[in-house]
Amino acid sequence: MALHMWKSRSIRTHTGILVLMVMTALMIVPGVFGQTVPIPQIRHDLRIALHPESHRLDGRDELIVSTNGSPTLTCFLAGHADLTAVEINASPAEYRFSGGRLQIAIPKALSGARFRLTIGYSAVFNDSVPEMPVNTDNPGYGVTGIISEKGTFLLAGAGWYPQIHSERTAFRIQVDAPKGMVAVTAGRSLGRRTEGDRTVSEWQIEQAAKGPALSAGRYTVTERDLGDLSIATYFFEMTQPLANRYLDAVERYIRMYEELFGPYPFEKFAVVENFFPTGYGFPSYTLMGGRVLRLPFIITTSLGHEIAHCWWGNGVLVDYDRGNWSEGLTSYVSDYLYKEQVSEQNAAEHRRQWLRNYATLVDASNEFPLSAFTSRVDNPSKVIGYDKGAMVFHMIRQTIGEAAFWGALRDLYTEKRFQKASWTDFQLAFERRSSCDGGPCRLDRFFDQWVTQKGSPQPVLQNVQRRKNADGEWRVTGRVLQDSPPFDVRLTLALNSTGGNVFQTISLKNAETRFEMPSPGNPQSLQLDPGADVFRKLFPSEIPESVNSIKGADTVLMVLTGQAGADAKDIAGLLVRSFGLKNAGWISETELSPRVMKAHDLVFIGLPKDRTLVSGIPSPVTVEGLEFTVGNRRYSAPTDTLFAAFPHPASDNRAAALLFSPGGSLDVRTTMKLTHYGRYSYLGFQNGKNVEKGTWPITASPLIFTWQ
Ligand SMILES: [Zn+2]
CATH class of the missing domain: 1.10.390.10 (Neutral Protease Domain 2)
Incomplete structure (x- = not known):
């Protein structure tokens, strides 16, 4: 068979490494607290010793517990942990531990009282971590816990400390690790010291809204005080030169958001480097992979997003x-x-x-x-x-x-x-x-x-007319239609006339809304919602083809051309995975029939022999011979690459794209980057570096009326 399919189980949807998200412990261990009644207050005094060579931690948690009168107390701890002590007021307690649930019997005499609970345990955490994943669905790549020479990463959901459902939880955390290995978590740093061949880091969390995560690594710590607030970077050697740029930006963002929303809610903000690629926003710190931290645009985009989460998501919590x-x-x-x-x-x-x-x-x-x-x-x-x-x-x-x-x-x-x-x-x-x-x-x-409710309106302009009355004044009338059920929206009408531009707001409540507006001169064009101020479904004519058109297509066919050489199929497979395409297939250019072509969105890997297939690429991009030009810049080197999405050669409701290099063979690094440029119609690269990007202009749609 000429048409081949990639197995869809190996293909997941891609969402981009740079969009970071806030996680909560409750989301990682769904529903574990469902059956328990929260107890009023817990104080953890937690001592952790990290042993990276054996991926193990030894923990001892001294808790001050004020119970609610229940005969048992339930804790959650990694199911594979070995318990070394469970004591109440220094005497061995009765308990049951299975499936990560530790149920401790509370002696009758202590019912409703405050007492000291001691839990000693030991556990190995050794999830495998990706070095350079193609797909980035999950901000942590499914990793919840690892202790290694490269670093330590423990989400609350890994069960690295005993968790008890409580209305108020405070922590003092002491982490003892090999010399030079610094630990970071939520809350305030109480400092760190090196004794012999061990480094001890201490933290205090006055009020933990979420179960804390823990990171550790051979960090260089750069700190700055902003009044009562301390900001810091915990970077590895390669990222350390950026520390001050990061701190300057953190300071700027915190001041901006304090002005907008009110005082910053935590004692510190830290930018912490992870030893594998993640994008987490935890209360009072963000944890990002080094490769991400060193991308030039992170400071002006994702960093600010994570800091805004300190107010929204980690400050005010999500229900x-x-x-x-x-x-x-x-x-x-x-x-x-x-x-x-x-x-x-x-x-x-x-x-x-x-x-x-x-x-x-x-x-x-x-x-x-x-x-x-x-x-x-x-x-x-x-x-x-x-x-x-x-x-x-x-x-x-x-x-x-x-x-x-x-x-x-x-x-x-x-x-x-x-x-x-x-x-x-x-x-x-x-x-x-x-x-x-x-x-x-x-x-x-x-x-x-x-x-x-779900859904969105898709308003259109209809019956637009201009009239000049006896006094020589112009008026424009028309209707705005929307489908049922109608949305209640306010839309702007922008009228361009020989006498200038005028704007009018209209309220839509029903399927049809009439409007009439005066015009200062002879009307030239009228546009509905010119600023895209309303959430609405765009018409296909309002959407230029883009990387996203291919990412969102359901039946993409990779067309392998001779021009792309022997690696064409590997490159196509990489693109399928990094775009998260389901139901993608491939076919050789020589076997592409008009029927197959019409039934698929197409991505040409290399220039097809039949150049009419790519002749629909709009200006300013042109492909001639084995070169391409963008505007008046020509690209003909073997290290140049073009990606262009364009109108499908045989179908009105499908998209097509071309990925090609004048030298023939395509570069893995460039191919992997394409997914991050979702909104762009065309992209030009030189030696893997983006040098051209743009979106085709939109000139006609059911929301634009132009008088001839
Ligand atoms: Zn976010």
């Missing part, structure tokens, strides 16, 4: 049962806000990108309401939780205004710090600050249609 609002809000006040600080054009382009992601990566089969979003597991969930979530905050801001929007966020942060908040809490906070007709606005319909 996961009722939907995770924190990624939408954090994206809005970081990634998006930084664009807005540059220019309104950049901000509008960012919003347009969210809408393109939604149109290309989400459909009826995978859409769900925002209230059902908990965390990013694939492309569609990322688009809903992050992009749609951010757009919802944008629309609230448009609806209630600047002062009410930022004021409500400050209120919520003040009232809900270290407590769970739900979408309803946001609704109430926004309502309280808003004013409509002399009283607070009712936002029930808004939250119902954007948070509780």
